[in-house]
Amino acid sequence: MHFLVLSVNYAYIYTFLTNSTMTDKSIILCRYRPLKQLLTFDVFDDGFNGWMEIMPNFCNGPDFEQSPSILSKDQWMPMMLSTSTYRYPGSHGSMSGQYSLKVSTRPVANRYEMMPAPGSMAHGIKRISFVRPDVHYLQFETWFAYTAEQDKCDNGGELPGLHENSIRAFGFGFDLQHGGNRYHCGTRYLNSVNGKLVKKWQFAYPWAKDDREWAYDTEGDWCRKGVDPYWFGKRFPDGRHQAFLDVPDGHQELCYNETDCKINWQYFRLLLDVKDWKYVEMQCQDRTFDLGGQPIHPSVPYHRIDGLMNPLCWVENDTNRRSFLYLDSVIVSQE
Amino acid sequence: MRMFNASHLEVKKYFTEDFQTQPYEAGWASEVIFFIMVEEISGEKPCLQARVQISHDGVNWCDEGTVSDPITSKGLHFIRVSHFGNYLRLDCRVAGESPSFKLNIQIACKE
Numbered sequence: 001m002h003f004l005v006l007s008v009n010y011a012y013i014y015t016f017l018t019n020s021t022m023t024d025k026s027i028i029l030c031r032y033r034p035l036k037q038l039l040t041f042d043v044f045d046d047g048f049n050g051w052m053e054i055m056p057n058f059c060n061g062p063d064f065e066q067s068p069s070i071l072s073k074d075q076w077m078p079m080m081l082s083t084s085t086y087r088y089p090g091s092h093g094s095m096s097g098q099y100s101l102k103v104s105t106r107p108v109a110n111r112y113e114m115m116p117a118p119g120s121m122a123h124g125i126k127r128i129s130f131v132r133p134d135v136h137y138l139q140f141e142t143w144f145a146y147t148a149e150q151d152k153c154d155n156g157g158e159l160p161g162l163h164e165n166s167i168r169a170f171g172f173g174f175d176l177q178h179g180g181n182r183y184h185c186g187t188r189y190l191n192s193v194n195g196k197l198v199k200k201w202q203f204a205y206p207w208a209k210d211d212r213e214w215a216y217d218t219e220g221d222w223c224r225k226g227v228d229p230y231w232f233g234k235r236f237p238d239g240r241h242q243a244f245l246d247v248p249d250g251h252q253e254l255c256y257n258e259t260d261c262k263i264n265w266q267y268f269r270l271l272l273d274v275k276d277w278k279y280v281e282m283q284c285q286d287r288t289f290d291l292g293g294q295p296i297h298p299s300v301p302y303h304r305i306d307g308l309m310n311p312l313c314w315v316e317n318d319t320n321r322r323s324f325l326y327l328d329s330v331i332v333s334q335e
Numbered sequence: 336m337r338m339f340n341a342s343h344l345e346v347k348k349y350f351t352e353d354f355q356t357q358p359y360e361a362g363w364a365s366e367v368i369f370f371i372m373v374e375e376i377s378g379e380k381p382c383l384q385a386r387v388q389i390s391h392d393g394v395n396w397c398d399e400g401t402v403s404d405p406i407t408s409k410g411l412h413f414i415r416v417s418h419f420g421n422y423l424r425l426d427c428r429v430a431g432e433s434p435s436f437k438l439n440i441q442i443a444c445k446e
Contacts, residue, residue, distance in 0.1 A: 048340055055346065063374065066347075078342035080360040085421050087392035099363060106357060151394050 028096050032141050033269065034333035039128060040311070043329045044081060045097030053078045054123045070218050071231055075119030077104045082326060086261035087150055095143050095265040095328040103325040107149070109317040112168065112193045113237045115216060116316060121231060123314040124327070129307045130178055132334070136275040140172055140311055141331045145263035147256075149322035164256045165192040168318035170325045171230065172268055173204060175310040181298035184229050187247065187270055187282050189254065192318040193239040201250035201289060203279055204229040206297050208242040226299035230314045247282070247289050254284070265328055272296065338363070338446040344425075345440040347374065350383075355426050356440060358393040362421035364444035369425055371403070371412045372439040379432035382407050385414055390422040398426070
């Protein structure tokens with residue numbers, strides 16, 4: 001499917017807006033192309049809207065300990081409501097007001113081909129669930145911006161105070177469980193690999209041979225092949241990652257402004273077929289990428305979570321400098 | 336109805352020397368409480384003291400002036416602050432002989 005033309009249920013949107021305390025949401029909605037039914041319409045000038053960080057599961061004894069795994073998420077930073085405030089200009093604000101959702105890392109990193117350093121990645125998630133048995137399409141849309149921390153000038157280089165290549169990657173997608181399968185699906189912008197700018201889109205698809213290889217050759221780790229693709233799956237110095245495949249013709253120069261303290265809000269959209277479990281298309285800025293019906297990998301189901309629908313986003317460092325991903329607003333819709 | 340949000344800054348982490356929490360943007364809130372939960376403590380006369388720091392950019396920091404009482408026992412402790420700009424963090428000093436603290440630190444913001 002190349003360019004899906006989708007109708008909008010305006011009656012539903014009118015009802016939604018007239019029940020809202022934010023009358024200018026109609027203006028914000030004009031920036032989006034939602035499917036017929038809106039599931040969430042989150043503007044972070046209003047608050048967190050249920051978006052939060054992902055943490056370990058504290059279910060073990062004797063005192064709420066973590067489940068054993070090679071991955072601990074206890075260093076992943078919390079979400080913030082951000083004014084995008086920097087050293088020289090002060091506050092940048094958001095696209096729809098003053099506040100956006102900020103996803104921030106800690107200032108640590110390993111080389112690309114190693115396991116990500118604890119805290120070098122951060123992850124925002126909202127937890128909802130499927131509502132209709134006949135849903136065919138599911139879509140994630142957001143207006144986002146990204147930058148690296150303007151902490152100090154590096155040694156050497158033409159612009160040692162510009163840190164674009166400190167951001168390794170960021171992405172958007174879903175964690176889903178439906179009909180007895182778990183699905184992690186999404187696309188990421190691979191920006192920098194060990195300091196070299198790459199600037200291409202990739203979609204999540206696990207090509208490790210089994211659970212063991214998926215978990216960096218760890219036998220019996222709790223994580224199953226396909227789950228948590230932003231972290232799991234081996235990586236290689238040339239930029240390959242067992243969790244992702246390249247989007248065809250997926251190179252794109254996004255807008256990274258002249259200094260780390262200038263951010264530009266950019267549009268992202270990902271459309272999925274959740275009836276036949278295929279990627280349909282993604283859009284960033286004014287470019288739409290055909291995802292060619294690439295399959296979404298079914299992972300083994302986890303206990304107690306059938307019906308789970310978690311939209312999510314993440315960002316990762318390429319150097320020991322904080323990376324910031326900002327979301328002005330998010331719409332998740334279906335039909 | 337008032338706006339409130341709590342976020343973890345550290346969770347079940349052991350500290351044996353001085354440290355600072357990560358920068359947190361709290362400009363939307365007019366009052367903040369840092370909750371410091373000591374799950375485990377060991378060493379000879381272990382003592383932790385936290386001081387609030389503020390920043391205009393999240394990179395450069397100075398003391399705000401609020402300092403916690405010396406923390407020398409397990410259980411829940413807190414430190415509050417109500418006049419700040421945007422970025423907040425705690426600068427924590429760990430003293431004693433071979434001190435070790437297992438901490439949960441949470442920031443509770445209210446407008």
